[in-house]
Amino acid sequence: MSDRSILLEIRNLDVNFFLDEGTVEAVQDVSLDVFQNYTLGIVGESGCGKSVLSQAIMRIVPPPGKITGGEMVYHGGNAHSIDLVKLDEKGKAIRSIRGNEIGLILQEPMAALSPLYTVGDQIQDVLRQHSSMSKPEAKAYIVELLDQVGIPKPDIHVDQYPFELSGGLRQRVVIAMAIACKPKLLIADEPTTALDVTIQAQILRLFQELKETLDISIIFISHDLAVISEIADEIVVMYNGRIVEEGPARKVFSEPLHPYTIGLLKSVPKLGEGSRERLTTIEGTVPDPFMKSEGCAFYPRCSIREEQCTLECPALAEVERGRKAACLPIQSSSR
Amino acid sequence: MINYIIRRIFYMIPTLIIISMISFTVIQLPPGDYLTTKIAQLQAQDELINVDLIEALREEYGLDKPIYVQYGKWVWNILHGDFGYSWEWQRPVEEVIGERILLTAIISFSATFMIYLVAIPVGIFSATHKYSVGDYLVTFVAFVGLALPNFLLALLLLFLGYALFDVSLSGLFSAEFANAPWSAAKVGDLLKHLWIPVIVVGTTSTAGRIRVMRGNLLDELNKPYVMAARAKGLSEVKLLLKYPVRTALNPLISGLSVLLPQMISGATITAVVLGLPTTGPMLLGALRSQDVYLAGAFILLLSTLTVISTLLSDILLAWSDPRIQYE
Numbered sequence: 299m300s301d302r303s304i305l306l307e308i309r310n311l312d313v314n315f316f317l318d319e320g321t322v323e324a325v326q327d328v329s330l331d332v333f334q335n336y337t338l339g340i341v342g343e344s345g346c347g348k349s350v351l352s353q354a355i356m357r358i359v360p361p362p363g364k365i366t367g368g369e370m371v372y373h374g375g376n377a378h379s380i381d382l383v384k385l386d387e388k389g390k391a392i393r394s395i396r397g398n399e400i401g402l403i404l405q406e407p408m409a410a411l412s413p414l415y416t417v418g419d420q421i422q423d424v425l426r427q428h429s430s431m432s433k434p435e436a437k438a439y440i441v442e443l444l445d446q447v448g449i450p451k452p453d454i455h456v457d458q459y460p461f462e463l464s465g466g467l468r469q470r471v472v473i474a475m476a477i478a479c480k481p482k483l484l485i486a487d488e489p490t491t492a493l494d495v496t497i498q499a500q501i502l503r504l505f506q507e508l509k510e511t512l513d514i515s516i517i518f519i520s521h522d523l524a525v526i527s528e529i530a531d532e533i534v535v536m537y538n539g540r541i542v543e544e545g546p547a548r549k550v551f552s553e554p555l556h557p558y559t560i561g562l563l564k565s566v567p568k569l570g571e572g573s574r575e576r577l578t579t580i581e582g583t584v585p586d587p588f589m590k591s592e593g594c595a596f597y598p599r600c601s602i603r604e605e606q607c608t609l610e611c612p613a614l615a616e617v618e619r620g621r622k623a624a625c626l627p628i629q630s631s632s633r
Numbered sequence: 634m635i636n637y638i639i640r641r642i643f644y645m646i647p648t649l650i651i652i653s654m655i656s657f658t659v660i661q662l663p664p665g666d667y668l669t670t671k672i673a674q675l676q677a678q679d680e681l682i683n684v685d686l687i688e689a690l691r692e693e694y695g696l697d698k699p700i701y702v703q704y705g706k707w708v709w710n711i712l713h714g715d716f717g718y719s720w721e722w723q724r725p726v727e728e729v730i731g732e733r734i735l736l737t738a739i740i741s742f743s744a745t746f747m748i749y750l751v752a753i754p755v756g757i758f759s760a761t762h763k764y765s766v767g768d769y770l771v772t773f774v775a776f777v778g779l780a781l782p783n784f785l786l787a788l789l790l791l792f793l794g795y796a797l798f799d800v801s802l803s804g805l806f807s808a809e810f811a812n813a814p815w816s817a818a819k820v821g822d823l824l825k826h827l828w829i830p831v832i833v834v835g836t837t838s839t840a841g842r843i844r845v846m847r848g849n850l851l852d853e854l855n856k857p858y859v860m861a862a863r864a865k866g867l868s869e870v871k872l873l874l875k876y877p878v879r880t881a882l883n884p885l886i887s888g889l890s891v892l893l894p895q896m897i898s899g900a901t902i903t904a905v906v907l908g909l910p911t912t913g914p915m916l917l918g919a920l921r922s923q924d925v926y927l928a929g930a931f932i933l934l935l936s937t938l939t940v941i942s943t944l945l946s947d948i949l950l951a952w953s954d955p956r957i958q959y960e
């Protein structure tokens with residue numbers, strides 16, 4: 299990856315939610331790099347902090363959530379680099395990045411659209427915010443854009459309300475909205491999750507196309523390792539707010555290192571294996587977000603746990619060339 | 634949309650017919666009629682009774698006929714612009730009530746306007762500054778406003794007017810304009826007096842709507858579409874007004890159909906306390922003395938106002954919320 303230039307460098311990012319019941323450490327000590335023209339997949343069970351991480355990059359973590367540490371250095375096109383963490387959440391600087399340099403596709407395509415405005419109207423917002431397009435210009439461009447994301451009869455759908463569209467079309471509308479200003483980075487938070495299988499495949503194909511035709515980096519989030527491995531160049535596996543494994547997509551999918559990744563992989567239905575075998579899910583449940591433990595958060599569910607795992611929280615470290623894992627037994631055996 | 638409005642106007646007709654029937658019947662329910670009451674009164678005072686005149690009146694208005702004939706006659710006359718005769722005031726009904734209905738409408742609509750003008754921005758402020766000092770202050774004042782009965786507020790304002798400024802705030806006009814014909818100066822005088830009844834009639838509902846607006850908006854603020862709008866880079870004010878505020882307004886718009894009738898009837902008690910020349914006190918008097926045509930005209934006109942305001946609010950809502958289907 300050294301031949302690629304870096305777009306976004308996240309270092310030791312912490313995001314906490316300060317609730318009455320206690321503090322939820324939604325993202326803990328996350329470091330990752332996003333390169334140009336490259337797709338990073340983030341995978342993990344629900345509640346592991348994927349959405350909060352994407353909100354943090356946009357600086358739209360809702361209260362009572364706060365970024366409590368770390369930095370996110372964005373190397374935009376205009377030569378200088380900015381630490382997104384240092385920007386004022388409501389300031390001009392971050393607003394000129396949102397939707398313009400970085401596009402975000404929120405998790406639920408239905409809820410992310412207001413029922414009171416036509417899809418054209420809602421896409422127009424982002425265009426008119428970041429460009430000097432007139433209304434008719436914007437409209438013509440939006441019709442083109444809807445066509446590009448595979449919406450049939452775009453000139454009709456542009457004037458329709460979200461509730462008049464099917465789930466698949468709404469997802470395409472949301473994608474169109476996120477890429478309208480040709481951002482350098484596109485964050486897609488579970489863009490295939492709420493859809494049925496055939497539509498899922500279509501949306502995935504659309505992302506492949508966008509990847510090939512646009513000059514864009516993508517952070518693709520999913521809880522489904524199979525989906526991620528189809529689209530991502532590099533995969534990051536998250537558990538309980540932390541990165542537990544990182545490596546090239548094919549490697550992580552074919553020979554996962556971390557026992558959590560192995561578990562995730564077992565819970566993926568194998569395509570083309572004929573029989574519909576029962577999915578094994580990882581035993582145990584996601585840890586209580588208010589419980590803090592000294593050791594590894596995965597310890598209670600782990601198949602290779604050792605005494606040392608209860609003592610310290612494992613840091614992410616390289617265990618093979620280009621592959622990292624946060625697991626003490628693996629780290630000690632590879633040494 | 635046009636079809637929808639036409640159809641809705643069409644539906645108003647049976648509603649009004651039924652209202653007019655019920656109100657006419659209810660007014661007639663007590664035994665006797667205005668004339669028998671009057672005769673008894675005069676007899677008690679040993680006064681001479683012009684039997685011929687009374688019989689003539691009875692004949693003209695068909696008081697000896699069955700009630701449905703009286704009703705039919707009443708409606709027929711109204712359709713020809715004749716609301717009947719007020720026994721009590723000895724004048725045609727339309728002469729007696731014309732101005733009062735107008736003033737009632739002015740107070741009710743101004744109060745409704747004030748309620749929204751105050752409640753919407755204050756509610757927005759309160760929701761977007763949740764748990765701030767300002768929010769607590771608004772909440773406190775709103776609860777006081779909710780708890781305070783209208784008539785008490787009216788008395789309080791009157792008292793403060795006398796005590797602090799030595800002015801009489803009751804009535805809608807100054808003495809010199811009360812019986813003067815309408816003129817620009819009289820309208821000005823009306824505006825000077827209008828705010829007191831408007832505040833009195835509107836305070837409780839304003840307080841209520843502030844709470845409603847705050848609650849609605851708080852619900853909306855956490856919705857993903859607000860986050861989506863923020864992710865587009867829109868400024869906070871712009872995105873708030875375009876997305877969550879607009880959504881939070883819909884329940885208030887549909888609430889208009891309840892609010893306007895409330896304002897119209899709410900003006901009644903307040904009008905008695907403030908001595909306003911509106912419909913309330915006169916309607917009460919007319920009902921008490923079985924002044925049939927006066928009471929009937931009031932009830933009919935007030936119901937028409939109510940039905941029209943319901944229609945207005947429904948049209949507004951249909952216009953503001955695309956999810957509402959006209960079919």
Ligand SMILES: Nc1ncnc2c1ncn2[C@@H]1O[C@H](COP(=O)(O)OP(=O)(O)O)[C@@H](O)[C@H]1O
Pocket residue numbers: 315317322323324342343344345346347348349350351360361362363587
């Ligand atoms: N708005 C919020 N308020 C409080 N807690 C939140 C909020 N959003 C997320 N969290 C918490 O942060 C953690 C990570 O959530 P999230 O990023 O949504 O998970 P996922 O990986 O499923 O996207 C969870 O424990 C969740 O309860």
Ligand SMILES: [Mg+2]
Pocket residue numbers: 345348349350405487488
């Ligand atoms: Mg999520």
